[in-house]
Amino acid sequence: MPIWEDLLKFVHILGVVFMSVPLYNLVLVNERALLGPGMVYSVDRYMENLIRKSALRCHVFQATVLASGLLLTHLELGLSSLFTEWILAAKTLLLLTLMGLLSYIHFSVQPRIEQLLGQVQGDPVPQEIAAALRPLRVRRKRLAGVCLFLVVTAVILGLQVFDPFNRWLTTILIALAALFAWRVYKSPVRFGWI
Numbered sequence: 001m002p003i004w005e006d007l008l009k010f011v012h013i014l015g016v017v018f019m020s021v022p023l024y025n026l027v028l029v030n031e032r033a034l035l036g037p038g039m040v041y042s043v044d045r046y047m048e049n050l051i052r053k054s055a056l057r058c059h060v061f062q063a064t065v066l067a068s069g070l071l072l073t074h075l076e077l078g079l080s081s082l083f084t085e086w087i088l089a090a091k092t093l094l095l096l097t098l099m100g101l102l103s104y105i106h107f108s109v110q111p112r113i114e115q116l117l118g119q120v121q122g123d124p125v126p127q128e129i130a131a132a133l134r135p136l137r138v139r140r141k142r143l144a145g146v147c148l149f150l151v152v153t154a155v156i157l158g159l160q161v162f163d164p165f166n167r168w169l170t171t172i173l174i175a176l177a178a179l180f181a182w183r184v185y186k187s188p189v190r191f192g193w194i
């Protein structure tokens, strides 16, 4: 295999690793929740800055994975295999779904959060603004849990392009991915897996 094709594979996998944004954003919001239910302007502003800016980074990593994946497919199997190899088709669909969900959060949910938080000058945060923010944050958190599940599922399938796993192993791993995403949604997973 030519050296630059190895390099392309490396970029593909690194992009996948850096798409772990939902994991760390869920840890971030769960840690914030441990500080108590009331809003503290500087803390919440800081957290929202981190989350808002991580979306753009994630768009770039997703685009990297898509572009490198398409190139690898073109070089190794031919682009028509996107329609004939179910693993490749599923990976592509999962990635497009992830791109759609991130775009929804970035272009629809986050601007509404920013618009509300932009009206706040400092503490105390007005009750009506805190109340309007809550459902938006809950929706964003749920979607982050879904994204985490989809990313792990895409990794499980990603490993099987040339050498499929046993069907039962794939099913069990996807079930474990759902369990892990649920766990990360609920708690800051101090010990990695739990």
Ligand code: HEM
Binding pocket: 009, 012, 013, 016, 065, 066, 068, 069, 070, 072, 073, 076, 082, 088, 091, 092, 094, 095, 151, 154, 155, 157, 158, 159, 160, 161
């Ligand atoms: C979130 C989406 C994706 C994830 C998590 C992912 C993950 C992976 C992983 C872990 C591998 C390494 C497999 C191995 O070395 O055994 C891989 C390889 C590969 N991926 Fe992806 N991938 C994704 C999207 C895509 C897309 C959209 C395409 C095509 C359009 C694609 C095409 C390929 C190809 C052709 C390889 C084989 C490279 C080789 O082993 O030479 N991937 N992917």
